Amino acid sequence: MPLTDSRGQGVPYSVLSDKPNAQTLGKGIVDALVDKVVMTFASATVRGATIPAPTEGMVTYLKDTDVIQVFNGTEWRTLLTADTAWTDVTLENGWSSQAGGWPAPRLRRNGNVVHLEGHAEWLEGMAIPPQNGRLLGYVPLGFRPANFHADGLVTISSNSGDTPTGRVEINKDTGAVQFWTAMQSTWFGFNATWFVN
Known part of the structure; x- marks a missing residue:
């Protein structure tokens, strides 16, 4: 045996x-x-x-x-x-990366932590009206938050030269990235970090 x-x-x-x-x-x-x-x-x-x-x-x-x-x-x-290096967010609804050499909205996963950053504008530089959950694009599988939704801060360049803030929200189920702000602006930059499990 x-x-x-x-x-x-x-x-x-x-x-x-x-x-x-x-x-x-x-x-x-x-x-x-x-x-x-x-x-x-x-x-x-x-x-x-x-x-x-x-x-x-x-x-x-x-x-x-x-x-x-x-x-x-x-x-x-x-x-x-593994560190995934930077991966561009798939943008929707007329959004694009901000002109002038700014980094496009992008993601990077390092361990269980995902980083989101970038600059975006709407319809080639048109004024961005106040937003209430407008869809920016999608975060792929493997980068989505583990629990509920992840929020990130937004810095906005408005037509008046102010830098008011807004927020982005990343949906854990669909990967949708949505944008909120009460101010009109010409572009915005954002930053968020969350855990995937």
């Missing part, structure tokens, strides 16, 4: 009294080790189909979001996420 490793990890090995069977020996070792290494999957969906009943301590890497996660017995929790 096979014994297991001395580190208590459940990896079997055959003893001299076992009937020789190379396939059984190899399969036993492979099956035991696979659950204990970092398994790679295209996405969480593929992982769920492959491992319908994960066990505590399993570790996986997801290619689509570049995250390493561990199963804690109840759910998959992120351990490590």
Whole structure:
């Protein structure tokens, strides 16, 4: 009867009294080790189909979001996420990056923290009227807030030269980025940080 490793990890090995069977020996070792290494999957969906009943301590890497996660017995929790570098926000409704070399609205994920920054204008420099939740664009999967919505501060250059403030809100379900301000302006810059889990 096979014994297991001395580190208590459940990896079997055959003893001299076992009937020789190379396939059984190899399969036993492979099956035991696979659950204990970092398994790679295209996405969480593929992982769920492959491992319908994960066990505590399993570790996986997801290619689509570049995250390493561990199963804690109840759910998959992120351990490590690669720095994604800056990724542009997909803008909608006539919004574009501000002319003059300013950074476009963009995102960067470092670990479990996402940073949002940038400058935007509307319809090639037209005056931006007061806004009440106007859609700017969308944040992709892997960058969305974990709990409810994330808010960020906005600095606005108004026609009168003032710098009133507004806010952006990032929806955790849809990734929608919406904009609020009571002032008319010509461009705005914003900054926000939030946790993804």
